[in-house]
Each structure stands twice: as structure tokens, then as C-alpha cells.
Amino acid sequence: MANIPATEYRGGVHQRQKDLMLDWYATLDQAAHTADPPTVSMMVSGNCVELLEGFGAVPIYPEVNALQLAIRHQSLEPILAAEDMGYAADNCAYVKADIGCYVKGTTPTGGKMPKPTLLLCNFVGCNTYAKWFEHVATLTGAPLYMLDVPFLRGDQPSQADLDYVVRQLHEVVTLLERLTGRAFDYARFQQAVDWSRQTEEIWSQIKHLSQHVPSPFDAYFDAITLMGPLYVHRAKREGLEFFQAALAEFQQKVDLNQGIYDQEKFRLVFEGPPPYPHFRTFRDMFAKWKACAVASTYSTVGGLWEFGFRHDPERPFESVAMHMLVHNVTNRNYLQRYEQIHRYVKEWKADGIIVHFVKSCRLFSAGQGDMRDYFTKQLGIPTLYIESDIEDPRYFSEAQIKNRIDAFFEALEHSKQAGGHVTREVHV
Amino acid sequence: MELERTFDNLSEILQDLSFGSVRRWKEEHPGSKAVAFFPVYAPVEIIHAAGMLPVGLAGAGDKLDIQHADSRFGSFICSIVKTTMEMGMTNHLDAFDGFLFSSICDSARNLCFVFKRNFPQMYVDFLHLPHNSASPASVDFLDAEYRRIIGELERLGGKRINDAALRNSIDLYNLQRKLVRRLYQFRADSPHLLRAWESYLLTRAGNFLPVEEHIATLEGVLSLLKDRPGKRRDSIRVVVEGSFCEQPPLDVIRMLEAAGCDIVEDDFALAQRWFHGDVPSTGDPVRALAESYVRDAVYSSVRHDFAHPRWEGLADKIRNTHAEAVIMLIAKFCEPAYFDYVLFKKKIEEMGLPHLLLEFEEKLFTFDRLRTEVETFVESLVFD
């Protein structure tokens, strides 16, 4: 096994994150044995974990399981098991890994996975979610609710969109009351929404710290470490406390002018999910050039808070609905994503963009060529496009990816030496 | 003879990437607009009622090389997305004033917004079709969504769309769908008299002919078919499933038949058979359309209704047509179809039927591989 790269941040945050996640896994294991607490399986994207608090229910995130498998180099076996069932080589490997686990009855931690009280498919952007949940429902026989969230066509949702989602949220409440035999605790829900509001505020502050030069953490690779608590614990006191401590830690680094390298050489914005099966290797390719991610779209899958959105305890249902509709990267349209990245480049002072095309995920990757075209040709921002996969270890060709990354930095280095940013004529 | 001429004619129009028929229609209807839509579940009635020509675009087939589009859509993306983009980038879509996409899959959806950026002169819109058929809120939402589209089309066309026009359009498309259903019934009863590639052309024509003309064509063909001479062949009865969006090359359909399959059901050019029954043309027409989509739409891999699963829909098809086998004919990289394959397969196996999975691309010039597989499949069913 490779050693931990010196660049990977190993502060107190890391240990606390680990503890929180282990807690969560322990609760799930307990639920598997005693059917208590109730569990709700849903997608990370624009998740409504606040609502579950109203039932004391715990979320299961199939994506988090899938990514754990990949990071632990355990994803290939379940993927193959799923392919044996007939899933195609080109289907999203997240789904295949998860389904493979159901079939084989394994989890990444070795614990037991409960049969969910409810499969709540929060259809936020990704069409594959709908398939995924239908398939798990047929496999496990667990009840399924398809919470349809209209995709953002314009910049803001319409009143009809909002009403539609709110009505469905109420349907989910009724359904969960029936399934859990518990009454919905509105006050607790409202409290959860308020915890979320506070956590989000802190999270947003953390994300702004990476505007500092040098950035105190890597907003792609390190941000992923923080995503678990953000999705599982955001609506709880523990979550808030975790992020408060993280903020203090990073703030201290900013005060000391400490970056993740002895000297930060390049600042990047990352688009697309990471190659989890080769996470370390991939990170090292950037570390070699002392390149730091200062922002990433992937870290806004669950919610996009750095531009101001907060949950609102005064309008809990509406704000949960708004979060699902607008304030997460997956339900926003492609052009909004361009804008988001562009803002990152400007406000977070980046030298270039890394577009990581992930074969599994059309939600992210269908059209990334156009994105590249927009940034390189229209805006003249150096943009590197590389391909691999989020879950399937077979699609990572180390030598090729490294070659591209090296060439990209050779060019960036050259133009930095020549004075400032890469300048090029702008073509429209 | 007359039939053959019709088929030749249709296949010519189908392959005309400069959309002469659309241009001609626009010349005959000065000031009118043509609006293209991505092939599945578009509210054609609304476009028609706006006095516009709705045209279903199902890629460019094998007639256009992809030379620009894959700089926008990279690997692992289906071909229809790329050829549609290519048509746009090579000015093949100039005859169109608008392009309507809907929430069928991630690739098609992202294509919508890439279109918006690349072709700002065109009205490009995205229709969110509800995926939660179980909730009563869905009809209200879709009702509002259709009204939003109506507003946009009114702006584009510069005139209001009234209920009477909408009802008239609904009647016309009801008739069209009824004729297509009759055509399919005829083929299921007498596959030797109507080949699948012929019925495919006829159905697909509904994508680009004005509906009135399509109705006339269908009526003409149906009246001629009865007296067509033909001899039953030794073939197996198959249902073909999976090509609801990207369309297989005509030659692939021909090849399936030549290898000894009678295609008695398929989902080619599904567009013409969106609803099981008629859309009511009494009452509020927008609401009627919304209700029909939520409650009465024909299944496909891009529509989610867990209470009425797609695999049961396939099972019904198999039973109704007494099919002996299923061919899953799926476009390369079509993620929705490939996901469904697993559940379809399970159902087909439960029913004790053999099936064959085939993958196609719009651009396929040699068929040796596919042919070997189909022939083996047929041989395994007919040789003793």
C-alpha cells in the first residue's frame, strides 16, 4: 500500500470525521438487527435529511457505500457480480457496485446493511437515480417513493415547481408515518432545519477560506472527507459542532499563512467526481506539481451553499424544497454549472480548470466537451480534460492520465514564467 | 406498385438531412414556424395547435459523419445525441425555429443546454415530464408545465393558442395514433404482408410529415394492404424492444427479417403511440393532455411509473401478439435501455421465452457480427 501522501490533510478534523462516520455505520448496523431506528435510503444529491429528523430516522446513502467500496479497492467484485446479472459495461458503476453488494450481502465496512424502511428516490437531476431505486426496490421488496424534483429549466424554479415538491414532501411525511408507526415531530423537523441553517453557514465560511492564497486545504480531495458529515449529520448538533471545529482549524492555518504545500504553485478548480478507485494515485499526480484545488463542483452535489442559500426554519418545507430544486449542482442546468465554475475561477483566483470526465456518470459528463470548449475558446482559461471512472477501477490508465497532467502543468509553468496567466486571443 | 412508391418516397424524405419537406411546408405556410423535438413524449398537439410544424428528430442516421459534435459530447454518449448536435453545428437545422427537449435521460437533457449555448438564435426549451405518476400533484404540475410551454410558443409564434385549436389538434393526433395502432395490428396478424421495415417507415413518417398528410398516407396504405399478395414464411414471431429513442438503421431491421424473424411488435418510433387510448377532446384540453401522460402513456425506459412497471408492459405485448421470442435491440450507450434490460430479461425468463440482446449504432455499415448472432438465435429455435 502506498504511504499517505504528505499533502493529505491529517488534522483533528480527519479523526473526528472518522468517528462520526463510524457512529453512523454502527447505527445502521443496529438498525439492520433491530429495525430501529427507521432508515431511509436516498440520494446524496440535494438530499432532505432534515425531513428524516422529524421521525428520528437515519439516512442510508447508497452513493456513500459505493464510494467507500471504491476507495477501499473493493468495487470490482460487486461490479462484476452486477454485470453477471445483465448490467452493461456502460451502466453507471455506482449502481452496479451497490446492486452487487445487495446481491452478495456485503457492505464496505463489513457490517450489515438494513433493509430500508423506505426507499426515497429524491429524483434530483440524475435519471439514473430513478433506475437505481426501482432496481433496489424490485430486489429488496422495500417500499419506494419517487420524489420527483423538476429540473431547473430557467434560473429559478416556478411556483408550480415549488408547490409540486412541497406537496410530495407532505406525501412522504404521511407515508413515513404509516411505515414507521411514528407521528411526525414537526418541532424536531424545524429544529433540524435550524441546525442545517447554522451548519451551512459554517460550511460556507470554510469554503471561502480557500480563497486565501495559499489555500488552507484542498477543496476537492480534502473537501470529500468533509462531505460525509455534511450529508449525514448536517441537521444535528454534532454536525454543527464538527464543522465549527473544522472552521477553527482551517482558520488557524490561514492566520499562519499555511497551505497544503510548503509553497503552493498552482490553484485549480475541479469539475466532475473523482476517480475513487485510484484516489491516492490521482491526488499524487497533482501534488507532484504542488497544485491545490481551491474549489470543486463535486463538493456541491449535496448542496450549494457558498453562494448564500440557507435552510429556513420559518419555512421548513419550502426551504427543503428549494434546496432540492435549486441549491445543489445536480439539479442545476449545464449553463448554470459553467457560471458556477467561472465564478470559482475568478473569485477563488484559480489558474486553470480540471475537467474529470467520468464514464459512469452522464449527469456530470455528457457535454463536458462543450464545457471545455467554452472555457478554453470563449474565456481563454486553461482547461484540462481527462477521462476515467468514479467506481470502476478498469478505466484508469495511469500513464496516459499522468502524461496529460504533466503536459498541462508544463504549459502552465511555462506561461507563468513568461509572466502571469496564459494569455490567448479570445474567439467567439 | 403504389405501396412500393409510397415506401420509396418515405425513405427518401427520411434521409433528407436538409429537411426539404419542412422548408416546403414553411413556404406553403408563410410566417409559420417549425419546431423540432427530441423523439420521445413531446406534446405535439400543443405545437400543432400553435400553427407550427412539429418535427421529431431522431438523429441523422448514417448520412452524416460526426466531425464536430464529439468535441462537445465525448466518449460513452449515444449516437443520437451526437448526430443531433452535429446537425446543429453543420447548419442542417436552419429550417427550425425551436427545439424542444424533455426529461428522458441525462445525455438528452444536457444536450438541451449545450444547444442553448451554441444556437442562441433558436428557441430551445426543456420540458420536465413528471416521474411520480403515483402522486396527484403530478397532473397539476404537468398542467402548469404545459401552460408554460404554451406561453413560450405563443411568444415565438406571436399568436395565442386557443382551446378550440388544441381540441382540434388532439382529435387529429388521436386519429393518427389510432391508424398507427391499426397498422401494428395488421402486421401482428399478417407479418408476411407488411414487413417491419415498411411499417417502420410509415410510423417514422409521423415524425416529420404534417399530421394531416400522415393520416392520409396511413389511410391510403391501410386500404391497399388488404389486397397485397404474399406467402407466409417459416419464421419466428419476435417482439423487438429497446429502440424507443435512437433508431436502428433500416438495414438492421431488414437484416432481422432476412434472418428469419417476423417482427410482430416493436417500439420503433414510439412517438406515434404514446397513449394507450385517446386523449379526451372534451373539457380542458391542457389538463386532458397532462392526465393522459400521467395516467395513460405507453411505457418506455424513460418513463417511470413503479405502480405499472415497464416489464409488465413488455409481458402484455408478448402475450397479446403471441410472440415466441424477444430481441432486445439497444442503442450503444443508451443508459436507460441498458438498465431496463436487466429487469426485462428477468421477466422474459420468467415467461420462459428466449431472448437475444443486440446493440446497434446509427452508423453501422457492416452487419456481419449482428447477423451471425441473429442467425444463430433463429437457428437455435428452428433447427431440431
Added chain:
Amino acid sequence: MPLVAGIDCGTGFTKALLVSQDFSGEISILGKGKARSGINVDGAATNALSEALAVAGANRPDVAYVAATGFGRYSLGFRDIAITEITTAARGVFFLHPEAGAVLDIGSQCTRAISVTDKGKVHEFKSNDKCAAGSGMFIARAAKYLEVPLETVGELSSKAAHAQPIGSVCAVLAESEIINHVSSGVLVDDILRGIHESLADRAGALLKRVGMSKQLTFIGGVAWQSGMVSALEQRLGVKVYVPPDCDFVCALGAAVLGLRRLASRN
């Protein structure tokens, strides 16, 4: 006694095989011949057939029926029937070995897994047609790069002690990976073993999808390679049976089916 020829027009080689059936129904194989395929299908088939005729001591007019199979079956001008190589593979194997169960056929460009019914019909089949990685050509090229004769590949791989896994999914890119291994000092045996193991895994995935039985009949040119056979046995935990003339199985299947068609014609 009329002769029936089964001719397998493969991408690499054309194989011809002559059979006849006596009055008790007993089928006997009288001769076989092989020729490089090349551009002219009829020419190659004629060469292969002449060789088979010479072995059988018969003449061209004695051949009453020609069943063609393989990639070039439709290009064979003098055929009476064309049957796919999947159907004929199943029949050929069934003829030799009725308990066959599952068949694995690895040729130059294609790997196929076939499950056979108890009557010798194809039950299910799967082929790897997306990508050429995992076919015989891949091994042939690897052998070329490693500078070892194809004939010795099987033996070398059988001797290997530490298989070197191959990661690339593409046959062509796998070559550079192989070259990399060579230059970092990995033994040729170990690389070949790695290739065989990765092929065996791919084949295993296909076999699983058609339903694998305890017994596996392995045919096609790659079945010559003992290392591949042992890799399959090891990785898949099955007993692998390689028919003596593993490259003539499709021709045999075609001939056997040809006999039937001839009988039904008369």
C-alpha cells in the same frame, strides 16, 4: 456413399472436413484440410477441401453437399447452406462429446461462450464483440512482441510462477503495458500467464452469463495453448476438455448438420 463437406471460413484459416454416414446412421470423418483464408474465400476453401479430399482418397464430384460456416460463409460460392459458426460449434462439440454442457470458443477476433442443450442445440450464447481485447489475436500479437513463437506460448505460460496481471482493457494499449513489463524485467512466462489469466477471467464472465456447467469444452485456435487451459481450470474451477481437433469443430458441426439437410432433401 455421398460425402458431405463442412467448411469453416474463419478470419485466419479456412478449415474443411469431410464426413459420410453409413446405413446404420454411423457418421465417420474421412479427411480434413486447412488453408490460410486471405482475400479469396472460394480459393482458400478449394485448397482446404482438396487437402481433405486427398486424405479421404476421394474426388470433388463425390461431395454431394457443402455446408459453410464461419465469418466468410456467405462468400463461399459453392455452398449449399450457410450456418453460423455458433450453431456449428455447438453441434460439433455435441457430436464429439454429448455431455459438453458449455462451450468456449476463442478464435482470432472473437471469444464466445455457448451453452448447449441436451439435443445439441444452442441454448444461449454471448460474445465479446465490443472490443478485441481478450481474443486470440491479442495473444498472437503479444507473442510477436515478446519474440516467442506462438506454438510455445502455452507451454511457457504453464511454467510461470508469478503471473503478471494485465490491466488495460484495450488490446493495443495492453501491448505497451506488456512492453513496460518486459523492460522492468518481468519474465516472459509470467507475462504470458497474466495474459492467459486475464483472458480466462473475461471468458469466465461470458460463461457465467450463458450458465456455466461443471464441464467446459474449449475450442478455437487458442485451445492449443495448454497455459490457457490450465488458467481456465484454475480461475473458473471447472474441468476443461479440449477436443483433439479443436480447430475443426465448427467444420465438423457444419458437416453434421449438412448430412441432416442432405437426408431431408433426399
Added chain:
Amino acid sequence: MRIAAGVDVGSTQTKAILLGDDGTVKILARALTDTGANVRKAAEQAFEQCCHAARIAPAEVGFVVGTGYGRYKISFGHTQMTEISCHAKGAHFLCPNTRTVIDMGGQDSKAISVGRSGEVLDFVMNDKCAAGTGRFLANAADVMGLRLDEIGPLSLQAKHPVKITTVCTVFVESDILSYLAQGKRGEDILGGVHLAIAKRTMSLARRVAIEPEITMTGGVTRNVGMVRALEEVLGQRLQISPDAHFMGAVGAAVFALEKLDRSFESECLEAPHAVSGRN
């Protein structure tokens, strides 16, 4: 005279260039050898051949830059650069007005947008699949029973180029065979093959801003059929230096010379074996 060398260890062929600078910079020697299985040896061989041809001792070479996919294997090199930087540099050195480089080698093709001082502004490479590369052409030649240097000229005689479905290096064989079986003419098949690759290459190249002058580099420049097909699809002339095949090595040598000037040590110097095929 200061002497520097560039060694381009390609997937198919290894190229070496010796540059001398005595006020004016000129190419002293070139060498070309098949890469084969022993990458290190090929690199040494090419380098020694160069020294031999220029009648100098290897020790007289002040700086060696390695490039190409096997660059980490070069034991005698001082540093490595990616072939993308090197092709841009080389093209700029030999054809100073180059704004776009199209490189077609044995296993990959790339397009590079080049700035006025030879810096890389943007680049794309084909990914994963070796489809549509020099290897593809070599395979096509094999299947048709022709020599590599025959297929280009023959393809120029095509009247009705066939359509090629696949650009998979391996599967193209069955496509070709099936056309041969249909009785298509050799030149039409080759015409189709060249056209298919040209289109594929151009659709790759369009991802960078293609601006004149366009310089083509890599081994495939030797294939006149491919050059013509590319020009046809592109609708523009390609500039091809007599040293086009050596362009990566030329660029590496130019870098080497610059490093010699500045006695500049890259911070990213990497030991051989830093990258293995294993993860």
C-alpha cells in the same frame, strides 16, 4: 560548441536528435530505431547512433531530455518532458509560425495549440482506445498484405472510398476482410480507411482552436495518403518538415539546449520507474 540531445521513446519507434550550438543552432545527427520490447536499450541505441554519426563521445553531450511514453526508462537522460511540450517546441523551432500541431504517432494522436514562443496553449489527445492511429494503419497494411509505405500512395487512387464502421485497430481487420470478400478494390478500401482516420483525427483536433500555420508531426507524416486525406478534411494545407517524424526529439533537444544555457534544474525531475503499469 555546446551539444544537447533529445530522445523520443515512442510506442513504436525511438527517435534521437543531436543539436549543436556554436552561435547558430543546428541538427548534428538523427537516429531512428524500433522501440521493441527493451525500451531502455532502444533509447541507448538511438542515442549512441547519433553520437556515432556526429563523431562525438556521449560524454560531450551536455544535456539530454527524454520524451515519449518510455521517457522514464531512459537511464542516461537528465530530465523528462511530455511529448506534448516537445512536439510544440520542435515545431516552433523548425517552423516558427506554427500555431497548431497535429501529431500522429503509433499509438496516439494529438492536437496542440501553440503560442508565439512555442508554448503549449491547449492540447487534446485521443483517449483510451488506440483506434485511428498509426498502429491502425499498420494493421490495415498487414491485413491487405501490403508494406506500410505502400498503403498511402495506393489510397490516393481510390475512386469510391468505402465506409468503415469501426476505427478499432483490431476490428478494422474484419471490416477490411468483409469488404475484400465483397470484391471491393484495394485502393477504395484503403481510401476509406485513410478517410475514416482523417475524420476522426480532425474531430479530435477541432477541440483546440485550429489556426494556421498547421504543422503535422509524427511518423504518420510519412504516409502521403494520410497527409492528403487530412488536408482534404481540413480544407487547408499542412506544413510538413523533413524532420517531422523526429519532431518530438527535436523539441526535447531544444529544451535540453535551453536547460544547458540556464543550467536549470527542473523541480519535477523524476527517477526512472516512478510510473509502473501497476496501481
